[in-house]
Structures are given as C-alpha cells and as structure tokens.
Amino acid sequence: MPNPQQLRGASRLAIDATTGVTRLVEAMHAEIARLPLTAQRERTGGITGLVYRSVRGVTRLVGGGLDLALGALAPALGDARPERANAALAALNGVLGDYLEDTANPLATAMSLHPLVEGATGPALVMLHGLCMNEAQWRRDGADFPAALAALGYRPLGLRYNSGRAIWRNGAELARLLENVPGPLTLLGHSMGGLVARSAIAQAGRRRWPRRLQALVTLGTPHQGAPLERGGQQVQQLLNISAYSRPLSLLAARRSAGIRDLRHASLLEADTGKISLLPLPKGLACYAIAATMSKVASTSPARWLGDGLVPVASALGQHRSPTRRLAFTDTALFTGLGHLGLQTDAAVLAQLQRWLKP
Numbered sequence: 001m002p003n004p005q006q007l008r009g010a011s012r013l014a015i016d017a018t019t020g021v022t023r024l025v026e027a028m029h030a031e032i033a034r035l036p037l038t039a040q041r042e043r044t045g046g047i048t049g050l051v052y053r054s055v056r057g058v059t060r061l062v063g064g065g066l067d068l069a070l071g072a073l074a075p076a077l078g079d080a081r082p083e084r085a086n087a088a089l090a091a092l093n094g095v096l097g098d099y100l101e102d103t104a105n106p107l108a109t110a111m112s113l114h115p116l117v118e119g120a121t122g123p124a125l126v127m128l129h130g131l132c133m134n135e136a137q138w139r140r141d142g143a144d145f146p147a148a149l150a151a152l153g154y155r156p157l158g159l160r161y162n163s164g165r166a167i168w169r170n171g172a173e174l175a176r177l178l179e180n181v182p183g184p185l186t187l188l189g190h191s192m193g194g195l196v197a198r199s200a201i202a203q204a205g206r207r208r209w210p211r212r213l214q215a216l217v218t219l220g221t222p223h224q225g226a227p228l229e230r231g232g233q234q235v236q237q238l239l240n241i242s243a244y245s246r247p248l249s250l251l252a253a254r255r256s257a258g259i260r261d262l263r264h265a266s267l268l269e270a271d272t273g274k275i276s277l278l279p280l281p282k283g284l285a286c287y288a289i290a291a292t293m294s295k296v297a298s299t300s301p302a303r304w305l306g307d308g309l310v311p312v313a314s315a316l317g318q319h320r321s322p323t324r325r326l327a328f329t330d331t332a333l334f335t336g337l338g339h340l341g342l343q344t345d346a347a348v349l350a351q352l353q354r355w356l357k358p
Helices: 004-033 046-077 083-102 145-150 167-180 192-202 227-239 246-252 257-261 300-305 346-356
Strands: 112-115 124-128 155-160 185-190 213-219 285-292 330-335
Touching: 083 257, 124 145, 124 192, 145 155, 145 346, 167 192, 167 257, 185 192, 192 213, 213 346, 285 346, 330 346
Parallel strands: 124 155, 124 185, 185 213, 213 285, 285 330
Antiparallel strands: 112 155
C-alpha cells in the first residue's frame, strides 16, 4: 500500500493533469473556433469559456478535498512501500520528476544511498540506476550484481534519485552526498547513471572524495547522446508547424529535464540544450560497456541500433571529432543483448569482476 504522502502526491498530480488537459483542449477549441485573421488565443469566451472554467474550478475543489482527507488518514495508513509501488514511483519520477520537484509534490524522490548487501564491508561501490528505475533493479531476472560484487570485497551502495531532474542537478547533489562516504570509492552507472556520475565528478570542486575515487564504470551510458530523445524533439517541432496541432506540442514538451538532457548527454548547467564536451577525469581508471541487440557487432545497422536505446559508439564514447571522443581505459561490447539486459547478463558481470577485482 502506498504511504499517505504518496497518495496525496498522486491526488495532486491527477488534479494537475486534469486541469492541464482541460487547458489543452480549450486552446485547441479556441484555435479552431476563431475567425480568420484574428489574433491567436488560448481561452474561449461566452458559455464555452464558462464550461471550461467550471471544469477547472471543480477539479481544484475536489483536489483540495482529497488532499485534506488523505492528510487525516496518514496515521492510519502507515508507511508500507512495496517493491511494485517503488518501481512505479521511479518510472513516474523519470517522466515528470522535474515537475514533481518544482511543485513540491510528495511523490518527488529525494536522493539517498542505501546498502544493497547486508553485512558487506570494504570499499564503497556506488551503483547508479538509469532513467525511470531505482536501486532495487540491480537485482532482476535471477541476477544479483550487488551480491556478486560484494563477494569481491566491495560494499555496494544503491543510489536512489529523481531521474527526471536535470542531470547537472543530480550530479551536484551527488557530489555533496559522496563527501559523507568514507574510504575508497568506485562508481558504477547504468545508462543515465553513468552521466550523473560523470557530472558529480566534474562538480566536486575542492571536495576530498575525488582523490579517493578508484574507478568509474558505465553500462550502456549515452555519452554521445540518445537518438530517441532527438526524435522526441523533432516530433515537438513538427507539432508546432500547424496552429491546430500547436497545443499538442505542449504534451511533447512535457518530457522531463532528465529525458531532454539525454539528447546531447548534457552534464553541466552550462551544457543544457547543447553538446557536452566534458572529458573523462584525468588519472582515473574509466571503463565502458556497450551492447548490441544484433548477433553480429561489425555491421553498421547493429552498431547504430546498439542495445535498442543507445548506439554502440555513444556507449563507448566514440566520435568522429577528437574533441568529443572519450579515452576510456578499456571497453567491452556484447552482442545479442538489450539495454536492460546489461544489468542481468552473466558475461557483463564477469567483465565487471575482471575490471574491479582488487
């Protein structure tokens, strides 16, 4: 059962969604109904406008009542957080996380570190999940990466974060959080998690933890950007061509800041909306793993398709321009494997164990 704060957050999100769609439909109605050569408008008038205003008013009223009722039920509902609820919450944060944070919605995930293997000791191994995921998803489909890496002598710590926030914001907060983790550090990031790790290193400033950093490993991280997010940007631009479809571009634009940052792999605030030229940290062992869903890795389509979400070249930091190329210490490419499979595949785990063996 979701906890009271989650329920209250969900009710507020539903209210916001209802009023948002109402505004969208009214904008389309107003555009279709307006006379030629008259100014564009987003609101209707007369009886039609009254109907739309009534819908918004009733929705807000119902939302306020739900919020009060759920607040009163809080002591009785307890704080149960089942695995499925956490997974759904992680997905919601990936899609709308920046909005949740901006509106102080209780559904917004706060950044935190969680021990993944009880009783594990040794150097900290911080495991960063990808977009719409959480730290529990390092254990799926019978695979248990945290336990296997703990057997090498590491202390796996799962980072939980709001993956819908801008990457640079998560990187800055992680840079502060890691200062409280004692001893040697290793960062292991899947997908967006690898970008957050690189952003944290770049924003560490004069903090001491980068001097204790032993290695950075990324799995299927779009170091050169993600083509699917570029497609989302193109759809938004196409919808803006027509006045009738322009209100629908608001839905396409609702992609979270985290998703939009994947377009160019933007790592710093100054990189927002453009290509990041941040190099890998000097003097640090950096490793990258890529995958392709094809059984043969040498063909161009297989490398462009990559793991279904990230092309091979992007995951390995390869680029025609020397200024964008990333000089990894070592890389590995696995065939017949999808993006999520990088967290469960036995061969990938074996490669990690070779790189990270003390």
